[in-house]
Structure formats: structure tokens, C-alpha cells
Amino acid sequence: MLGSVSIETSDAWQRPGPTAEQRRLDLYAGLAATALALFSLTLARSTGAFVLGPPPSGLEQVLWTVAVPLPLIWRRRFPAAATLAVSAAFVVSQVRAVPEWQLSSWALFAAVFTLGAWGRDRRMSRRLRVGVIAVMFIWLGVYYMLSYGKITGNAFADAVGPVPPVLALIVNGVLVNGLFFGFAYFFGETAWLAARRQHEVAQQAERLRRSQAEAREHAVVGERVRIARELHDVVAHHVSVMGVQASACRRVLDKDPAKARLALASIEESARTAVDELRRMLGVLRARDGAPDRAAQSAGIDQIDAVVDRAREAGLRATLGVYGEPMPLPESVSQAAYRVAQEAVTNVLKHATGASLLDVRVRYLAQEVEIEVTDDGRATRPTNTDGLGLVGMRERVATHGGALEVGPRTGGGWRVRVRLPLPVAAGRLA
Incomplete structure (x- = not known):
């Protein structure tokens, strides 16, 4: 037994x-x-x-x-x-x-x-x-x-x-x-x-x-990183534009009051836009049901022209080219494309010594969308891999499985190129 x-x-x-x-x-x-x-x-x-x-x-x-x-x-x-x-x-x-x-x-x-x-x-x-x-x-x-x-x-x-x-x-x-x-x-x-x-x-x-507990901690850390990235992208861009416009206003204030008033109007518009974007971002962060109103959504790829307009108001000869047939993009991809273009333009305003020309190109390809931002400034900027702007761009691109290229151009100036793959439903073959 x-x-x-x-x-x-x-x-x-x-x-x-x-x-x-x-x-x-x-x-x-x-x-x-x-x-x-x-x-x-x-x-x-x-x-x-x-x-x-x-x-x-x-x-x-x-x-x-x-x-x-x-x-x-x-x-x-x-x-x-x-x-x-x-x-x-x-x-x-x-x-x-x-x-x-x-x-x-x-x-x-x-x-x-x-x-x-x-x-x-x-x-x-x-x-x-x-x-x-x-x-x-x-x-x-x-x-x-x-x-x-x-x-x-x-x-x-x-x-x-x-x-x-x-x-x-x-x-x-x-x-x-x-x-x-x-x-x-x-x-x-x-x-x-x-x-x-x-x-x-x-x-x-x-x-x-x-x-x-670790998952909650990671979620909190991830949310903090996302908030920091959004704040950096929104605040840094508009403050940089306002800084450039304020400098221009100071130089022409006595000589050309009309241009100074125009620069002040641009500063006012940039401040208003920055506040509106901050409100939209806070609306997204405060939403509890995961489906905030469209008014609370962040800007997308169709608003890159506004970024280019602000660069023009800051004194650059800025151009925007759209190649291929525009197509509806997933909201996250559209927002990532916009933020990357915004950060690249901000870097031109802040760091491009002697830059006078800014060229932004959006290419709709069969399976991806490409954003390219170039300038003609002197390529003296260090490639700071720890900078918040570059880190934010890399995080956004990595989230979507895309590719990021940052560095000086052969003929002078600087280039930022991003390729974001499109889901099958958003591609031309869908």
C-alpha cells in the first residue's frame, strides 16, 4: 500500500x-x-x-x-x-x-x-x-x-x-x-x-x-515622456519663432515702424497659436474615455503649411512641396509627421547659422510617407544625440517603425528626412 x-x-x-x-x-x-x-x-x-x-x-x-x-x-x-x-x-x-x-x-x-x-x-x-x-x-x-x-x-x-x-x-x-x-x-x-x-x-x-507595479510605473514614465515631448515640440517651436520675430522687431523698430508692427503681429499670432496647441494637448491628456473631441486632437500633416508660414514670418525664404497624391493617414502617423516637421523647422530657426532658405517636402509614396526639411545654413551644428528635440523625433519615428536621417548635406546646409511606413489600409493598394 x-x-x-x-x-x-x-x-x-x-x-x-x-x-x-x-x-x-x-x-x-x-x-x-x-x-x-x-x-x-x-x-x-x-x-x-x-x-x-x-x-x-x-x-x-x-x-x-x-x-x-x-x-x-x-x-x-x-x-x-x-x-x-x-x-x-x-x-x-x-x-x-x-x-x-x-x-x-x-x-x-x-x-x-x-x-x-x-x-x-x-x-x-x-x-x-x-x-x-x-x-x-x-x-x-x-x-x-x-x-x-x-x-x-x-x-x-x-x-x-x-x-x-x-x-x-x-x-x-x-x-x-x-x-x-x-x-x-x-x-x-x-x-x-x-x-x-x-x-x-x-x-x-x-x-x-x-x-x-512595474507596468504601472512604466506607464507613468511613458506618459511623462510623452507629455515632455509634446511640451517641447509645442513650446520650443513657437517660442523660437517668437524669439526670431522679436529680434527682427527690435532691429527695425526705429527705422521701419511698419515692419516692426508686422513682426509684433506675428509674435501675437505665434503666442495665440501656441496657447491653442497647449489647450488641445491638455484636452487630449485630460480625456478619460480614450476618445477626445476632434477639437482636442493635435495637429496633423495637413497643417505643415502653417509651420512653413511661421518660418516665412520669421524671415526665411520657406517653400513647401507636396509630391504624390495626398491620402488620408492614420491620426498617429499624421501627428508624428507634423511634429517631426515642426521640430526640424524649429532647429533651423534656433541653430542654423546664416540660413536664409528653408525647403520642406512631403512625399506620398506607395507604402510610406516621407518628410524632408533642408536649409542652407552653415553645417556647424553638432549632432547632439541627447538633445530633447532629436530624442523626441527618434521616439516618434521608432513608435511607427520608421527611419530618421539627420545630418549635414553635401552642398551645405542641414537635412532632416523621415520615412513613416503606412498601414495597408492607408496605402494605395488598399
Whole structure:
């Protein structure tokens, strides 16, 4: 029976020791079992039912009766030692014919069960339990052998079954003890396996909690990056344009008041546009249902001409060329194209020394849209890969699986070229 028990455990895991509360419960349970064993001994002595033979002295009976259940006080703290102590005391009490055996038997059951449920060394725990059970069956055999010679001729006078009485007695004893120890072994393994699975569930729950916390943290970081990128694109562009226009206004304020008024009007318009874009962006950020109004959406590729117009107002000879047949683009692609063009124009206004010509080209190709911004300034700008503007462009392009080229042109000046792939539904083949 014992060999048929299926054990699906992992010897690598060790069950944590008992808590302080569990140790207190073991103390109370061990003392209660000892008290009940003494009460059972009193009842056995009172009935004179000495089934194991003539008992020893009363003091020895008390000592062995206490010795069997008392180690249960440490059953979960030291399960192996407690099992050995209970087993040894049980066998000796049986050999000495102590009349109390009912509570002692259940103490032995509890010790074997606890060793299976709490033994930290699984291999040693199994071997020790099998060894204890084997010793108990050996003792059972020895007891039957010693008792066989004491059987009187009329001991089975009332037997009526088909099985010989002695054989029936032996089979009954083996069957009862087999079920007794088999259940102790099986339930111990089951309790240990349940504890291991509970530990695994707790670990999985902790990993899930950490994963959710990391996901929330990444989402927060991603949202902060997105907000920072949007703020940079909106504020940097318009402030740069206003800075250029304010400089022009200062130079012509006394000489040509008409041009100065025109520059001031452009500054006013740029400020108003910047505020409108900030309001649109905040509208998108505040939207909770994921579907904000169209008025709250950011600008798209069809508004690149406004960026070029502001560059003209800043004093550049700016041109815009659209090549290919314009087609509806996904909102995210359209916004990315606009922001990249806006940032490229901002960089021309801020960094292009001596630039007078700005050329912006939008190309609608079969499977992608291309934005190219060039100027004729002196190519003295360092390629700062850590700049917020360039980082923002790279992030936007990478989000859509596109390609970004930034660097000086062969004939002088600077080029920013972006290719954004189009979904199949937006392409010409759709």
C-alpha cells in the first residue's frame, strides 16, 4: 500500500518552520494529548482490561503513558526527533504491556503525519517514516508470535466464519495497521504538497503584483515622456519663432515702424497659436474615455503649411512641396509627421547659422510617407544625440517603425528626412 502512494513533490523546496502561534498550539495540543492519555490509562486500569498482558508498576505505567504523547509538543519544530521519540516510547510501552494504547496509537499517527507534512529534508523524511512503519509491523509480527503460544484451546470456540481464526486475527491486524499507517503517510504527503502549492501561489501572486507595479510605473514614465515631448515640440517651436520675430522687431523698430508692427503681429499670432496647441494637448491628456473631441486632437500633416508660414514670418525664404497624391493617414502617423516637421523647422530657426532658405517636402509614396526639411545654413551644428528635440523625433519615428536621417548635406546646409511606413489600409493598394 505504501509503495502505491503517488508523490508529486519537489525536494528542492523546504517548508518554512512553524510560526510562534503554531508552536504554542503544539504545546497546548501535546499537553492535552498527555492529559487524555493519563485519563485513558485510568479507565483501562479501572476496567482491568490488560490485553497486552500483566502490566508493570503503576509508576512505570504513568511514565510510559506520558512518554508517548508528550514529544508532540515539538512535533512541527522538530518533526524527525519527535517521531523517533514517540515511536520508541510506543514500542517500549507495548513491550512493557502498558494498558493505555488508544491515545498512544493516535499520538503515533500524529507524529508520522507531522513528519510527512513538516519534514524539511524530504528524502530523510520518507525514509524515516518507512523505517518507523516497518518497525511497527515487525513488532506486530513479534507480538503475534509471542501471543500464539498463549492461545487456549477454547479461545475461538464461538468462531463461525470460513477463515481460520488465527489467520483471520493476523489478517485483521495487518489490514487495520496498514490502513492506519498508510493514511498517516498519505495525509502527511498531501499536507506537505498543499503547503508547497500554497507557497507557489503566493509567489505567483507576488510576481504578478510586482509585474503590475512595474507596468504601472512604466506607464507613468511613458506618459511623462510623452507629455515632455509634446511640451517641447509645442513650446520650443513657437517660442523660437517668437524669439526670431522679436529680434527682427527690435532691429527695425526705429527705422521701419511698419515692419516692426508686422513682426509684433506675428509674435501675437505665434503666442495665440501656441496657447491653442497647449489647450488641445491638455484636452487630449485630460480625456478619460480614450476618445477626445476632434477639437482636442493635435495637429496633423495637413497643417505643415502653417509651420512653413511661421518660418516665412520669421524671415526665411520657406517653400513647401507636396509630391504624390495626398491620402488620408492614420491620426498617429499624421501627428508624428507634423511634429517631426515642426521640430526640424524649429532647429533651423534656433541653430542654423546664416540660413536664409528653408525647403520642406512631403512625399506620398506607395507604402510610406516621407518628410524632408533642408536649409542652407552653415553645417556647424553638432549632432547632439541627447538633445530633447532629436530624442523626441527618434521616439516618434521608432513608435511607427520608421527611419530618421539627420545630418549635414553635401552642398551645405542641414537635412532632416523621415520615412513613416503606412498601414495597408492607408496605402494605395488598399
